[in-house]
Amino acid sequence: MDAVIYLSLGVMLVAGVMAVMLPSMTKSAIALAVASAALGMILYELGGIWAALFEISVCSGLVTVILISAISLSNIDKEELPKVYEDKKRMALLPYVLIAGGVMLVAVALWAGFTLPVADQAANLGTYLRGILWNNRQVDIWGQIIVLLTGAVAVVVLFRERD
Amino acid sequence: MPILDYITVSFLVIPLIILVLNNLFSKQFVERINFKLVGVVAILQMALAVAGFSLLSAAHWEDYRFSLLWDWTMEEAGYFAVNSLSLVFLFCIGFVLLVAVLVAKATVEQRKTAFVNLVLTLLLGMNGMVMVRDLFSLYVFLEIVGISSFVLVALFQLETGLEGAFKYLVMSSLATVFILTGLAFVFMQTGSLQYAQAWADWLSVQGTAQLYTYLAFILLISGFALKTGVVPFHSWLPDAHQSANTAVSILLSGIVIKVAGIYGFIVLTKLFPGFPPVALALRILGLLSIVVGALFALRQTHFKRLVAYSSVSQMGYILLGLSSGTTLGFLGAMVHIFNHATFKSTLFTNAAALSAQAGTLELGELGGLEKKMPVTGFSSITAFLSTAGIPPLAGFWSKLLIIMALWKSEAEGFAAVALLASILTAAYFLRLQKKVFFGQLPEKFGAVTEIGGSVKFAELMLSAVNIAVGVGFPLILLFFEGRGLL
Structure with a gap:
């Protein structure tokens, strides 16, 4: 199912950029979880069932829980982080540049006839x-x-x- | 030989037991004994390494394989192993750990349990790194070393400490990405990550897959260069060394950069045997580090920062020794690893003494302390003379072996520059000695006295080792000659 893979790639890219750029740490952690879940989908579609399982359960689930717990324990001043990001207006274009870069990479891969690898049967x-x-x-x-x-x-x- | 089983397993089991004990009892009780326990672990590690080396030599075995709770003789089973090289590293790890604990006793006043926990995980990581025989396992233990070092640098949460720790974390992560990707290329080409098999398979494929060979080589060499802190991958090293607690600086400079970086280079030289760019890359990195590290050291105004840049420079000599591809060069590099651990630990111990007694490590504020702190002054001078390669101290012999090896392998130009760079080493250390121990004593240091306790003991012990190895080195050479190594 190539469509699922490409869709997941897109979700992973956007969620990854959001994880880096969002001013709220909690939302950032959730975006990271979405990116991990999308990666899990890709791994599943490519035949790496165990890798997908670990990715979704550990990276998307457990790590997010730990991150959010750590954020809530650390008592970061909620006003502080948005202020830091407000000072960095010049970074505003970065998400678009990253997303455009990702789309270009996919386009180049399709143009060059890049084929998706098939997982070793043993991995299943x-x-x-x-x-x-x-x-x-x-x-x-x-x-x-x-x-x-x-x-x-x-x-x-x-x-x-x-x- | 069952006794070798007990010895080798102890390198992993003893730190694990002490780690559990350190967290089992009440904080008040544990903090009274945990530094002593780590000291005992360090001494035991040195004794076990010497015993293992003797038994291995007596039995004429190159490699001794062992496992923890599984049967390594099963087909394709993983295993740990020790050989002469790993035992030398294990001895050095124990030695530097002992010095670090002696200094920590005087410099670490808070968070002792956390400090000991991290030192023990660092020890487990380093011991594991030199005893695995699989590239992926090497990476796993390298990560343990990286995480432990990062948290140790950040442990006391000073503002500068966090900056140094953050730089270390970023560079360490970058190195991890390089190394892991390099390993993926090796696995793609050879289908195995066990040292012996990967080496053999790599030899058989390198003729047809030059691109993968170069890619894997560039990624791996960049990753280990970052971990070693050699030029141009050195930017994290002075910050991390300067900002960390001095006991942590001793661990980082004395052993961590050697196990995480230099040991990786040694594995790399075996992974790409006869691949010409290996020697060339090591020589270029080595020479750049020697010269640039020394030039940067000349400009420093902070004691620990100067010593950190000196480490960058000295790592260059070790790389040059490895680049020669000869037994003599390898021996020189190994001896320089031990010598560097000795004299760099001495200098950081001096930093701990100066910081505790004079309250500053800024060279511009210090001066004339030689009469006030005679033991610190004496040990500092022996360490400086040894680093500069002045006979008959230990550093002279290792540099001599490295330069001889380069000369014999027809790299006369590199040998000449390495020799001349000793002048730069002498220059920055003479400046350091003059600024700290000689000249006019500032009025505010009138009441300064010599440090006592464990730091003074560490200074005396390190100076004694430095002098004893230097004076007794001809006997060590005769021993190696007798074993046909020279």
């Missing part, structure tokens, strides 16, 4: 994924456990209330 097999994770990538699993520990410590340190 749950047992195979589990096999890879548990039999071949144990070192990475240990690494990921330590990454989670480090992330937890980092969040505690950075978002801790001041004494």
Whole structure:
């Protein structure tokens, strides 16, 4: 379904630009979640079901919850951020430039006859994924456990209330 | 050999246990003992690395594979492994960690539990990096090192600290993108990311896929250059080093840039064996770093910033050693990694002493402190002489080996510039010594006294190592000659 892929690409692009440009951090986090969900759709359509599942559940779901919790905990002055953005009027054209750039990239890809990659059949097999994770990538699993520990410590340190 | 299993597993398990213990008990109790525990971890790591090196040498094994709770002998299973190179790095990591903890004892007064947590995750990341044998796993552990370092720089939330941390975060993320994309190209070409297989497969495809080879090479070399902080990828390094707590600066300059950057370059040289642009790129990056880093150091007015630029310059020597492609050059680079860890840790320890006793690190405000702080002055001078490559101190030998290796590999021009750049090193350190320890003592420093406690102990220990390695190095050379390495 190429139409779904191209539509999702467009949604991802617009949501990505909004995530960077929106003055409200909460709205920015929601735009990021939309961009992640669109990426999840693309991955699903390309046959990477597990990757799509992880993208939607972890990046679009969990990360958004963490981001919004962190934003609400950090007590940022709501008046402050829009003021910063008001000072940057010269950036107003940037979203249009980015979106036009994205559309141009798609146009060039279509013109050059770029074809979408087909996922390896193995990527769809749950047992195979589990096999890879548990039999071949144990070192990475240990690494990921330590990454989670480090992330937890980092969040505690950075978002801790001041004494 | 079961004992090697226990030794190797300990490099990951001991920090994990201490990390759990650090968060298990009450804050009041933990903060009384956690620095001591990390000190013990550091000493244990050095002892285990020496024991592992001896056992590996005695058994004439190149690589010792091991795993944590799984059977690595299964087909295509992943595994950790140690060899002489990783054990040298593990020893250096333990050594710098010990110095950092000694300095932290005097400089970190708040948020000790958070500091120890981050130091332990950093240790796990660095230990993992040098023990994995798969490029993707290398990337995973590199990320741990990056995140821990970033939060350590930002930990005390000073305004400058946040700026330095932010620069580090941005540059580190950029390096991550480069490295990950480079790895994707390697995987596309070889179908494997395990070192041994990727090296072999790369050799078989490079004739037909030059474009992918160049793309992967450029991306990987840029990523690791960013992590090392070599010119022209150095902009984050002085800010991060200057703004962080001095114990964190010791970790960053003493070991993090070497494990996250230089070790990556070592893997890269093995990934592209016989690929001519590797040596050329390393030589150009190395030479630029030596000269530009030294020129920037000459202009600095802040003690820590000057020492940080000196690190940029010294990383250049290590890259030049690696670029020679000879055992002699590799040995010189490895010895310079240890020596740099020693003399740069000494200089940052001096910074901690000056900051605590004189209250400033601005060179324009300091002066005449040699008589007031004799131990700090003496250790600073030994570190400076060693950095400049003055015999018989440790730095002389490693620079000599690197220059000899360059000369033998017909890179006489690079060898000559590297030799002449030592004059620049001497120039910026002479200026530093003159401004800090000699000349007129400002009136406000009349009551300044020598620092005591753990910082003084660290200064004395580092000076002793610096002198002992320098004086005893001929014996080390004889040892390597006996093993047929020279």
